[in-house]
Amino acid sequence: MKNITFASITLFIIILVIFATTTGSAQGQNQEVTIIAPYKPTISDAEKIPVSATIRDTVVKVPEMNYSIVSRPFTTTYEIEPLKPVFLQIEPGQSMSRNYLKAGFGNYTTPYAEFFANSLSSEKYSLGFHVRHLSSQGEIKDYPVSNFSSNRASVYGKRYLSGKVLSADVFYDRNVVHYYGVKKDDTAVFSLPDDELRQRFSLFGGDLTLASNSKRRNTAGYIAGLRFYHLSDLFNTRETGFTLHSGISKPENILDMASGEKLGLSFNLDFWNNKDSIVSQGNVIATINPYLQLDFEHLNLTLGAQGTFSADSSGSVYVYPAVKAFFKVIPDHLRVYFSASGGLSRNSFYAVSRENPWINSVFPFGFTNTKYEFKGGVTGQISQMINFNLSAAYSDAENILLLVNDFHSYFKPDVPLNFANKFTGIYDNAEITTISAEIGYEQPQKINALLVVNYTDYSMEKEEHPWHKPALEISLFSRYFVDSKLSVSGELFFRGKAYAKIDESPAATEAVRKAYLDVNLSAEYRLRDKISAFVLLNNMTATRYYRWYNYPSQRISAMAGLTFAF
Numbered sequence: 001m002k003n004i005t006f007a008s009i010t011l012f013i014i015i016l017v018i019f020a021t022t023t024g025s026a027q028g029q030n031q032e033v034t035i036i037a038p039y040k041p042t043i044s045d046a047e048k049i050p051v052s053a054t055i056r057d058t059v060v061k062v063p064e065m066n067y068s069i070v071s072r073p074f075t076t077t078y079e080i081e082p083l084k085p086v087f088l089q090i091e092p093g094q095s096m097s098r099n100y101l102k103a104g105f106g107n108y109t110t111p112y113a114e115f116f117a118n119s120l121s122s123e124k125y126s127l128g129f130h131v132r133h134l135s136s137q138g139e140i141k142d143y144p145v146s147n148f149s150s151n152r153a154s155v156y157g158k159r160y161l162s163g164k165v166l167s168a169d170v171f172y173d174r175n176v177v178h179y180y181g182v183k184k185d186d187t188a189v190f191s192l193p194d195d196e197l198r199q200r201f202s203l204f205g206g207d208l209t210l211a212s213n214s215k216r217r218n219t220a221g222y223i224a225g226l227r228f229y230h231l232s233d234l235f236n237t238r239e240t241g242f243t244l245h246s247g248i249s250k251p252e253n254i255l256d257m258a259s260g261e262k263l264g265l266s267f268n269l270d271f272w273n274n275k276d277s278i279v280s281q282g283n284v285i286a287t288i289n290p291y292l293q294l295d296f297e298h299l300n301l302t303l304g305a306q307g308t309f310s311a312d313s314s315g316s317v318y319v320y321p322a323v324k325a326f327f328k329v330i331p332d333h334l335r336v337y338f339s340a341s342g343g344l345s346r347n348s349f350y351a352v353s354r355e356n357p358w359i360n361s362v363f364p365f366g367f368t369n370t371k372y373e374f375k376g377g378v379t380g381q382i383s384q385m386i387n388f389n390l391s392a393a394y395s396d397a398e399n400i401l402l403l404v405n406d407f408h409s410y411f412k413p414d415v416p417l418n419f420a421n422k423f424t425g426i427y428d429n430a431e432i433t434t435i436s437a438e439i440g441y442e443q444p445q446k447i448n449a450l451l452v453v454n455y456t457d458y459s460m461e462k463e464e465h466p467w468h469k470p471a472l473e474i475s476l477f478s479r480y481f482v483d484s485k486l487s488v489s490g491e492l493f494f495r496g497k498a499y500a501k502i503d504e505s506p507a508a509t510e511a512v513r514k515a516y517l518d519v520n521l522s523a524e525y526r527l528r529d530k531i532s533a534f535v536l537l538n539n540m541t542a543t544r545y546y547r548w549y550n551y552p553s554q555r556i557s558a559m560a561g562l563t564f565a566f
Contacts, residue, residue: 097565104561108138181550205229235361239349260295334380449478465499472496500549516545530565
């Protein structure tokens with residue numbers, strides 16, 4: 001055992017020395033960036049190794065579905081503290097539903113339907129199916145056709161084996177939008193057929209994962225998986241992505257000074273192949289993260305480093321810190337945390353089109369390098385009903401992606417006009433400071449609410465502003481249970497002033513996107529045990545706001561419908 005422990009320490013030190021040695025020159029040539037709402041690049045997915053004893057509950061819970069016409073990216077900085085597992089007891093005679101259906105219809109000719117089918121309780125497997133449709137035929141005054149549709153179908157399941165779980169998921173998405181963001185005086189676009197403004201994204205993918213699920217103490221935990229997707233659009237742009245993710249960890253007794261010690265290693269390999277009407281290229285990011293986790297009575301400490309290799313037309317190597325500390329000042333009431341991290345992420349066709357579906361298909365996809373990010377905060381409870389989280393972060397990032405209107409490319413190769421209704425990307429370096437506050441209130445079975453405030457300051461290297469990124473964002477979510485049958489929910493979104501980069505004339509280089517307030521309200525009434533009715537009201541202030549330059553939102557929208565469990 002001592003030989004194994006000594007070998008583990010030696011391997012850990014060798015990995016750090018190799019990465020530190022090979023990055024001496026590369027580190028000096030790169031600055032760093034963090035993308036903060038509405039678009040925030042992320043490091044490749046890292047899966048937590050399940051080594052603690054868990055209670056497996058195979059009952060499939062019918063999910064509560066929430067509908068919204070307008071997509072609003074939302075980022076929370078809440079730090080999660082591990083929770084103790086709870087015992088879930090299921091009454092022998094309790095009735096469970098296999099299927100769940102939610103359907104409604106709203107103004108702007110907006111049909112909506114969502115259906116889940118799941119297997120019942122089983123010790124051997126769980127299996128489910130999901131299908132969803134949402135579309136709108138509504139028009140926005142003085143603008144071309146703005147119809148859209150969102151569709152998804154997926155099959156997912158788990159197979160419970162001895163000491164391990166095999167999970168699989170296969171899905172297909174088909175989303176349609178129109179490039180309607182054209183100024184009122186750009187009348188040439190109104191002579192184009194509606195299909196000429198149409199864009200369709202077709203996405204197919206799957207995920208296969210094998211993870212340990214042993215209840216034995218002091219045994220190694222592991223996870224290994226493969227993800228795949230293929231995304232295409234109507235303009236001959238395609239992207240294929242593969243992700244191989246794996247990790248292993250094992251309780252050790254290296255320092256003999258902590259109540260718990262765990263030595264672990266995770267590895268991710270991401271590959272993308274992109275092809276558009278002009279170029280074809282491949283990109284690779286490989287990441288390795290060795291770490292040591294120490295648990296004391298009032299302190300949880302993770303010490304590690306992350307080595308990353310990237311390749312496109314050339315290769316680069318980076319080393320980032322991976323340190324976390326979580327100190328319990330007053331257990332269950334006041335906790336202080338700190339982290340030092342960094343990472344490399346790719347602005348892929350999949351990620352960028354999800355943030356803004358009106359991007360130009362010929363797009364400058366690239367890497368964003370967050371050289372380091374320091375973050376600290378305090379979280380806790382004022383009472384049993386009020387909790388809070390206050391944090392501040394500072395990062396230095398290279399090649400932050402900014403989305404701007406494309407005033408130069410033709411709308412289509414066979415349409416020699418430019419309407420500036422597509423978006424392209426530009427890159428800049430930035431130092432980013434973020435201050436966040438979250439306050440939650442919960443009175444079980446009566447009311448719950450969450451207030452989130454984020455203020456972000458961007459210090460750009462070349463650009464005048466962080467285009468389309470507001471400094472102040474405020475969100476409020478709440479739900480009130482009037483009685484056992486009726487509940488009312490509300491959402492409030494405030495987005496501060498932002499700037500758009502334009503170059504229509506020598507005298508105009510930027511435009512101000514005004515701050516806006518979006519208020520949504522919904523209510524649900526339970527008609528019977530498994531049947532309920534709902535009403536949704538979005539954008540109740542009827543404000544025509546602009547999330548993206550030249551793209552106004554729909555005004556007030558309403559929907560009513562029913563839900564069934566059977």
